[in-house]
Amino acid sequence: MGRLGLVQPRQEGRAPRTGRPRDPQIGRTVLDATLAVLDEAGYTRLTIEEVARRAGATKPAIYRRWPDRRRLVLAALATRLGTARTPDTGCTLCDLNEGINVFVAAFRRIRPGVLEPLFADCAAEPEARETFMTTLFDPPRAAVAEMIERAVARGDLRADLDRELVLDMLGSLVHYRALFGHAPITGDQVESAVEAVLGGIATDYPALLAHSREVAGDPRTHAAHG
Amino acid sequence: MGRLGLVQPRQEGRAPRTGRPRDPQIGRTVLDATLAVLDEAGYTRLTIEEVARRAGATKPAIYRRWPDRRRLVLAALATRLGTARTPDTGCTLCDLNEGINVFVAAFRRIRPGVLEPLFADCAAEPEARETFMTTLFDPPRAAVAEMIERAVARGDLRADLDRELVLDMLGSLVHYRALFGHAPITGDQVESAVEAVLGGIATDYPALLAHSREVAGDPRTHAAHG
DNA sequence: CTCATAACATTACGGGGCGTAACGTAATAT
DNA sequence: ATATTACGTTACGCCCCGTAATGTTATGAG
Numbered sequence: 001m002g003r004l005g006l007v008q009p010r011q012e013g014r015a016p017r018t019g020r021p022r023d024p025q026i027g028r029t030v031l032d033a034t035l036a037v038l039d040e041a042g043y044t045r046l047t048i049e050e051v052a053r054r055a056g057a058t059k060p061a062i063y064r065r066w067p068d069r070r071r072l073v074l075a076a077l078a079t080r081l082g083t084a085r086t087p088d089t090g091c092t093l094c095d096l097n098e099g100i101n102v103f104v105a106a107f108r109r110i111r112p113g114v115l116e117p118l119f120a121d122c123a124a125e126p127e128a129r130e131t132f133m134t135t136l137f138d139p140p141r142a143a144v145a146e147m148i149e150r151a152v153a154r155g156d157l158r159a160d161l162d163r164e165l166v167l168d169m170l171g172s173l174v175h176y177r178a179l180f181g182h183a184p185i186t187g188d189q190v191e192s193a194v195e196a197v198l199g200g201i202a203t204d205y206p207a208l209l210a211h212s213r214e215v216a217g218d219p220r221t222h223a224a225h226g
Numbered sequence: 227m228g229r230l231g232l233v234q235p236r237q238e239g240r241a242p243r244t245g246r247p248r249d250p251q252i253g254r255t256v257l258d259a260t261l262a263v264l265d266e267a268g269y270t271r272l273t274i275e276e277v278a279r280r281a282g283a284t285k286p287a288i289y290r291r292w293p294d295r296r297r298l299v300l301a302a303l304a305t306r307l308g309t310a311r312t313p314d315t316g317c318t319l320c321d322l323n324e325g326i327n328v329f330v331a332a333f334r335r336i337r338p339g340v341l342e343p344l345f346a347d348c349a350a351e352p353e354a355r356e357t358f359m360t361t362l363f364d365p366p367r368a369a370v371a372e373m374i375e376r377a378v379a380r381g382d383l384r385a386d387l388d389r390e391l392v393l394d395m396l397g398s399l400v401h402y403r404a405l406f407g408h409a410p411i412t413g414d415q416v417e418s419a420v421e422a423v424l425g426g427i428a429t430d431y432p433a434l435l436a437h438s439r440e441v442a443g444d445p446r447t448h449a450a451h452g
Numbered sequence: 453c454t455c456a457t458a459a460c461a462t463t464a465c466g467g468g469g470c471g472t473a474a475c476g477t478a479a480t481a482t
Numbered sequence: 483a484t485a486t487t488a489c490g491t492t493a494c495g496c497c498c499c500g501t502a503a504t505g506t507t508a509t510g511a512g
Contacts, residue, residue, distance in 0.1 A: 019458025020508040093438040120343035176398030200426025212319040245487025
């Protein structure tokens with residue numbers, strides 16, 4: 001048990017320069033087995049022993065590569081999320097629809113009953129939470145963000161837009177329906193959502209705004225005078 | 227071990243007509259203790275033994291009333307969600323803002339780190355999932371749905387609206403930000419979101435739509451020609 | 453070739469929490 | 483008085499996590 005400093009040689013990535021080298025096959029097989037178990041049983045019922053059994057590996061071999069269940073699953077899921085493409089056709093409606101479908105596709109690749117308990121589990125530890133966000137949350141978001149940015153630059157979207165808000169309004173819908181499963185999220189639905197956000201759902205928005213100002217004097221007080 | 231049929235007398239609500247009656251104080255104290263532990267430790271680290279300890283009760287006493295951890299926590303949280311009010315001032319902007327804030331308030335009453343793992347836990351069993359939806363998911367939703375319905379009836383929102391979609395677009399935003407905590411959801415943000423959905427974010431939506439039709443021939447093929 | 457190092461498989465362990473069982477006691481209906 | 487059920491206490495079986503111990507095997511350094 002040499003005191004080698006803080007860098008742990010047991011972690012994925014950093015191999016020591018001496019001793020028997022790791023069998024690279026084991027890492028791959030374990031990740032595949034992890035995905036298989038996730039698909040069949042979900043995160044909650046995934047046990048390390050089952051993964052080891054399927055991979056033809058052993059528990060210690062797994063713990064040599066990943067510090068805990070969370071990281072193992074994060075690593076496995078990361079292999080499923082290829083780099084997000086960001087279409088740039090110059091057609092804002094087209095690009096946004098396509099972009100949202102990147103979200104949808106990402107969620108379809110991961111079975112219901114996986115993402116939520118995983119996040120819940122990661123949320124406790126800051127470092128695991130960070131990894132979760134970087135690995136699973138940010139990438140599809142960034143793709144859509146890029147398209148929104150381009151649309152604003154083209155002048156297709158209002159320049160004073162709260163980009164984060166719009167991004168979340170589109171992304172959250174997909175997430176929400178994927179999570180609760182109370183309604184499907186089809187290509188047509190995506191299109192409707194994009195249309196709604198871009199075109200608005202009011203029959204006469206300026207009139208509504210004027211009315212609101214009449215009633216309240218100042219639109220900022222909406223929430224207060226219920 | 228009498229075979230009394232399918233109705234289990236051990237459940238909350240149905241008391242048998244003979245034998246020692248339950249101490250009603252215990253049920254209340256346990257629910258209070260459950261909420262306290264939830265607030266301090268979250269769902270994942272809530273243990274029945276800790277709840278029992280705080281309530282001055284015992285594990286068997288708890289399991290006599292609720293079949294498992296899920297149901298106990300669901301019952302406890304239900305006591306925190308009062309009946310949702312649905313403002314009806316005739317001002318669509320005002321009502322919607324107020325309505326969304328019902329969502330926000332509901333989520334604020336429940337600490338982060340509670341709802342998600344609870345749902346993840348409930349999702350496995352259909353009956354528990356149903357209880358979750360009925361208790362925690364539907365009520366605030368129904369309130370906002372009612373307001374959307376009234377706004378459509380007034381003619382303030384387009385009659386051809388996909389009500390479920392709009393409802394989810396507003397509700398999911400709150401949920402999303404509460405869950406991931408990457409951005410706050412303030413009263414101003416709620417107002418911006420409502421404004422965005424009602425008024426639209428495009429500078430010239432009809433022009434965008436026309437352009438999209440030019441490019442694709444048929445707007446239904448948006449998602450396909452990336 | 454010899455030695456240090458570390459991965460490998462196998463086995464076993466400590467620990468925590470769930471949900472239940474066993475037992476004696478207390479309270480209520482008939 | 484008797485049956486029934488709740489109560490507290492204690493203990494149990496179960497499952498799974500993450501680690502440790504042990505002997506063996508593969509590699510780099512000298």
